[in-house]
Structure formats: structure tokens, C-alpha cells
Amino acid sequence: MSATGDLRIDADRLWQRLMQLAEIGANGNGGVDRQALTDGEHAAWRLVIAWGRQAGLLPSTDPAANLFLTLPGREGHLPPVLIGSHLDTQPTGGRFDGAFGVMAALEVATAISEKGIVPRRDIVVVSWTNEEGSRFAPGMMGSEAFVGVRPLEVIRAVSDRDGVSAGREIDRIHAAFPEIGRRPLGFEVAAYIEPHIEQDAVLERAGKMIGVVTGIQGKKTFEIEILGAKGHAGTLPMADRRDALLAFARIAAALEREVGGRDAAVKFTIGRLDAYPHTFPKWHAV
Known part of the structure; x- marks a missing residue:
């Protein structure tokens, strides 16, 4: 890249775009519900595509419905620098989780383009598909398909x-954007950068403006089935009951006590609970 001089991002523009993006799926409580591959x-x-085009970025997608916005470099045959995160949220997600990574990447590419700087290699802004996994579980579908650790047919x-x-839903979003380019699934990259906000509270307590991570949390997802037995809510003696929900509560409490006690790097989250047949018992006089 040529000399950048006083190259800076436009912080006001970045903030305004984050706020405008947060209106899509706004839940009325300051948060956002923008599920993967929905109309939102x-x-x-x-x-995001319109903002990218204003800066000369070329939009494209792949078979996993990852979104790419490319600022062309002088030597387009070189592996690009990939920067981004995701646009989907949890049902009660915040305005910045994921979205900040995409919008910060877009702002960097826009600032470079506006200065007339042509980088040596392509700079590619990316938004990964279903990173959160709140609609389709488990998450990280687009990024895992991109690097080949989960087959597309399984996804x-x-x-x-x-x-x-x-x-x-992948086919539906592709059909909604027939005008953007298509690229094969996965390609070599020179580097990947993901600005994120997950350490915000930690940084605030430490009085730090920014942190550079040295690793990423590994993730294992387990789906567990607990089988109970049906019984009459009003007459079955407590000693004879096999209540699956109560068994779950004991297991969850035990895991909450144990996980993290031996290694603070280990975390534990229960993301979803389905109870069947989830009926309300009749009440009986005793």
C-alpha cells in the first residue's frame, strides 16, 4: 500500500451506520432481534451492500450465503485480507455484537477507498452466515463451511x-440477490481480522481502550435428552415420581457449581430447554 498520510476512519459515519443497522430488528428495549437468513x-x-457500493466495493456471496464486499487490490491474484464478523443476532442481542465487526471492516475499506489508495492485495469485508446459531443450531455455519470443517450438505x-x-433459507437469500456475484466456497486468505466487543466489560474494568486477543474460546455443543415417566400430578406420591425437569435442574445446578472452579477459562452455558409434553396439571383439593 502506498503512503497513507493522515488516513483515518470517519467515526461519526461508523456510529450512524451502526445505529441505522440496529433499526433492522429493533426490539424496543435498545437491542436487536435479527435472526439468520430471515427477512431482517x-x-x-x-x-450493507449499498454502503459498500458507494465506496467501490464489489459484493458477492458463496454457497453458504456468506456475504463478501471486496475492495480490489493491485495484485488481485494474491490471497486477500479478510475482515469482518456477522450480521445475525441472538433474539435479545445487542446493537454491536457481530455488527460492529462488519461495520468497522466496511469503514476501514471505505476510508482507504476514499483516499484513492489501492492496496497491494484485495481487502474483503465478510459477514458470516448464522454465526450466532440461535435460529439454526449449532452456529458458525458460514465460517465452518468456508474453512471446510462442516460439510455444506449437513448445514x-x-x-x-x-x-x-x-x-x-440459503436458497431464498440467494434468490433475493441475483445481481451480486457468486464465488466458490472457501478461498485462501493472507490474514483474517475480526474486531469484536465481547471483552467490553473486562476492558472497562481494566481501564483499557482496546484489547488484542491471543486465542479464541473453543466450543463444544451437547444435546442431552433426559427421560422421565408420566404420572398424575395430584395423586402420584413424591417418592415415586421421575420428573425429567427436576432432574435437569439438579444437573444444571451441579454443572454451574463445578464448571470454572478448576479452570477459569472454561465456560458453561445452557442455551435452550424444551420440556415435553409441557402440560399444565389439574389442581385437586386435598
Whole structure:
């Protein structure tokens, strides 16, 4: 890259765009509910693609519905620098988780473009598909497909709670953006950078403006089935009951006590609980 001089991002523009993006799926409590591959993410794509095009960035997608915005470099055959995060959120997500990484990357590419600087290699802004995993579990679908650790056919077969498959929704978002380029799944990169906000409270307590991570948390997802036995809510003696929900509560409490006690780097989260047949018992006079 040529000399950058006083190259700076436009902080006001970055903030305004984050606020505008947060309106898509705004939940009324200051947060955002923008689930993966929903109409909300379609709207977010349109907004981000339009901003990218204003700066000369070229939009494209791949078979996993990852979104890329490319600032072309002088030597386009070189592996690019990939920067970004994701646009989907948890149902009660914040305005910045994921979105900040994408918008910060877009702002960097925009600032470089506005200065007339042509980087040696392409700079590619990326938004990964279903990174959160709140609609289609487990998450990190787009990034795992990109690096080849989860087959695309397995990803496409996953369904949400309403029985809608990820494959159907991937096809739907592709159909909604027929004008953008298509690229193969996965490509070599020179470097990957992901600005994120997960350490915000830690940094605030430490009085630090920014932190550079040296590793990333490994993740294991377990789906556990606990089988109980049916019984009459009003007459079955307590000693004879096999209540699956109470068993779950004991297991959850034990894990909460134990996990992290031996190694603070180990974390534990229960993300979803389904209880069946989840009926309300009749009340009986005693």
C-alpha cells in the first residue's frame, strides 16, 4: 500500500451506520432481534451492500450465503485480507455484537477507498452466515463451511424450530440477490481480522481502550435428552415420581457449581430447554 498520510476512519459515519443497522430488528428495549437468513438479514444485506457500493466495493456471496464486499487490490491474484464478523443476532442481542465487526471492516475499506489508495492485495469485508446459531443450531455455519470443517450438505439439512431448513433459507437469500456475484466456497486468505466487543466489560474494568486477543474460546455443543415417566400430578406420591425437569435442574445446578472452579477459562452455558409434553396439571383439593 502506498503512503497513507493522515488516513483515518470517519467515526461519526461508523456510529450512524451502526445505529441505522440496529433499526433492522429493533426490539424496543435498545437491542436487536435479527435472526439468520430471515427477512431482517435480507434488509441488513441490502443496506450493507449499498454502503459498500458507494465506496467501490464489489459484493458477492458463496454457497453458504456468506456475504463478501471486496475492495480490489493491485495484485488481485494474491490471497486477500479478510475482515469482518456477522450480521445475525441472538433474539435479545445487542446493537454491536457481530455488527460492529462488519461495520468497522466496511469503514476501514471505505476510508482507504476514499483516499484513492489501492492496496497491494484485495481487502474483503465478510459477514458470516448464522454465526450466532440461535435460529439454526449449532452456529458458525458460514465460517465452518468456508474453512471446510462442516460439510455444506449437513448445514443445509439443519432446521429451525418451525421446521424450515437452512438450505431453503440459503436458497431464498440467494434468490433475493441475483445481481451480486457468486464465488466458490472457501478461498485462501493472507490474514483474517475480526474486531469484536465481547471483552467490553473486562476492558472497562481494566481501564483499557482496546484489547488484542491471543486465542479464541473453543466450543463444544451437547444435546442431552433426559427421560422421565408420566404420572398424575395430584395423586402420584413424591417418592415415586421421575420428573425429567427436576432432574435437569439438579444437573444444571451441579454443572454451574463445578464448571470454572478448576479452570477459569472454561465456560458453561445452557442455551435452550424444551420440556415435553409441557402440560399444565389439574389442581385437586386435598
